[in-house]
Amino acid sequence: MASEARFMFIGLLFLILKAASAQQLGEYNVKAYGASGDGKTDSTKAFQDAWKESCATEGKPRIVIPEGKYLVGPLVFEGPCKGTQVIELRGELLASTDLSSYESNWIQFEYIDGLIITGNGKFNGQGAIAWPHNECPKRWSCKLLPTSLVFSNVTEATITGITSLDPKLFHMQVFRSHDMTFNSIWVTAPGDSPNTDGLHIAESSNIVINNAVIGTGDDCISIGPGNRNLSISGVTCGPGHGISVGSLGKTAGENDVVGLTVTNCTFVGTSNGLRIKSWQSSVSALKASGFHYEDIVMKDVYNPIIIDQEYCPYVSCPEKDPSLVKITDVTFKNIRGTSLAEEAIKLVCSASNPCEGVQLQDIHFEYTGDKPNANFKSTCVNAHGSSNDNVNPDSCF
Numbered sequence: 603m604a605s606e607a608r609f610m611f612i613g614l615l616f617l618i619l620k621a622a623s624a625q626q627l628g629e630y631n632v633k634a635y636g637a638s639g640d641g642k643t644d645s646t647k648a649f650q651d652a653w654k655e656s657c658a659t660e661g662k663p664r665i666v667i668p669e670g671k672y673l674v675g676p677l678v679f680e681g682p683c684k685g686t687q688v689i690e691l692r693g694e695l696l697a698s699t700d701l702s703s704y705e706s707n708w709i710q711f712e713y714i715d716g717l718i719i720t721g722n723g724k725f726n727g728q729g730a731i732a733w734p735h736n737e738c739p740k741r742w743s744c745k746l747l748p749t750s751l752v753f754s755n756v757t758e759a760t761i762t763g764i765t766s767l768d769p770k771l772f773h774m775q776v777f778r779s780h781d782m783t784f785n786s787i788w789v790t791a792p793g794d795s796p797n798t799d800g801l802h803i804a805e806s807s808n809i810v811i812n813n814a815v816i817g818t819g820d821d822c823i824s825i826g827p828g829n830r831n832l833s834i835s836g837v838t839c840g841p842g843h844g845i846s847v848g849s850l851g852k853t854a855g856e857n858d859v860v861g862l863t864v865t866n867c868t869f870v871g872t873s874n875g876l877r878i879k880s881w882q883s884s885v886s887a888l889k890a891s892g893f894h895y896e897d898i899v900m901k902d903v904y905n906p907i908i909i910d911q912e913y914c915p916y917v918s919c920p921e922k923d924p925s926l927v928k929i930t931d932v933t934f935k936n937i938r939g940t941s942l943a944e945e946a947i948k949l950v951c952s953a954s955n956p957c958e959g960v961q962l963q964d965i966h967f968e969y970t971g972d973k974p975n976a977n978f979k980s981t982c983v984n985a986h987g988s989s990n991d992n993v994n995p996d997s998c999f
């Protein structure tokens with residue numbers, strides 16, 4: 603009896619010491635808050651509780667998500683926090699498949715200055731169940747399904763090594779954020795999953811994406827209005843719709859998109875490569891300028907280089923006025939590979955706002971489509987710029 607009590611005492615002491623040292627280290631393991639890695643038990647509350655304590659801790663507190671599968675409903679990680687928040691994701695998070703449990707997105711980070719996400723874990727949106735409910739490809743105004751990861755009003759953040767699988771809508775969205783870096787991320791969904799953009803960025807600045815493998819059903823990376831100084835390098839895209847600026851001009855009050863470099867990227871079997879698009883009838887008049895694309899390889903891409911200012915997919919647009927988006931200063935340099943379309947370079951700009959300062963330098967495509975007597979060419983409509991002699995198919999300038 604006495605020895606049993608002694609064991610209990612020692613055990614208790616051990617637990618207290620362990621908890622104290624965890625506090626000292628600022629380490630918050632979701633399991634200590636009741637999360638279960640069985641893939642079935644709802645662990646939402648445990649994650650929110652761990653965040654609450656971590657966010658209130660100074661220095662560099664760390665939330666640890668060990669190996670295992672954690673079912674979590676919508677989560678909001680809200681700041682401002684006292685320290686830089688580190689999230690070490692080793693396990694896999696599974697999104698709830700109950701659509702009625704979502705108000706908007708799955709996992710949202712907001713108002714956080716200083717965020718580090720590491721650890722080779724996975725965010726699994728379990729989207730397949732939701733895709734048949736996506737009406738956006740059919741309707742001009744539609745209710746949006748949840749995006750998997752949203753960063754809004756986040757600054758000084760680094761996201762490294764994570765994987766995003768099968769989101770219900772977009773994989774990741776960056777909004778009103780600045781100074782964020784994404785390093786070595788994996789993004790995967792079937793090529794026919796609707797609106798599963800890899801990374802959508804809007805109203806943000808100084809965002810860097812280095813090394814990513816993105817295969818999904820919509821844009822690999824899409825760049826919306828209000829962005830400044832974005833840099834994308836070492837990204838492999840496919841399947842999907844390529845790296846796209848736009849669609850611009852759909853809603854009122856859109857801000858300019860200024861400064862984008864895309865370098866050392868590879869596209870395999872995507873429907874577009876480098877694309878800039880604006881809606882046929884725009885509500886907003888904005889500028890899109892200072893884009894630099896260099897050292898790009900394409901394999902069997904349908905539209906390798908495309909500016910499309912008459913964008914109007916799936917549905918007929920309400921009106922058919924020329925776009926009010928003004929595109930200037932866009933350089934395509936050292937871009938090579940194979941094109942499935944006869945028009946490997948297609949620059950279709952607005953009749954009321956022609957493109958200016960488009961440069962084509964050292965571009966070489968071969969045709970790999972299936973038309974026997976293909977008219978392999980580049981097309982310019984309302985597009986002004988220049989090219990060097992080293993452009994195939996011949997430049998339209």
Ligand SMILES: *[C@@H]1O[C@H](CO)[C@@H](O)[C@H](O)[C@H]1NC(C)=O
Pocket residue numbers: 713755778779
């Ligand atoms: C969120 O970001 C926007 C744009 O950067 C800024 O105007 C706004 O003040 C921010 N809101 C908060 C609560 O930080």
Ligand SMILES: *[C@@H]1O[C@H](CO)[C@@H](O)[C@H](O)[C@H]1NC(C)=O
Pocket residue numbers: 781808809810831833
């Ligand atoms: C553009 O972004 C990069 C990376 O975040 C940063 O180093 C650079 O200072 C930024 N440039 C401007 C003009 O803000």
Ligand SMILES: *[C@@H]1O[C@H](CO)[C@@H](O)[C@H](O)[C@H]1NC(C)=O
Pocket residue numbers: 865866896897
């Ligand atoms: C692309 O990567 C190569 C090899 O790392 C490097 O030498 C080159 O400068 C990069 N291109 C650009 C435009 O950054």
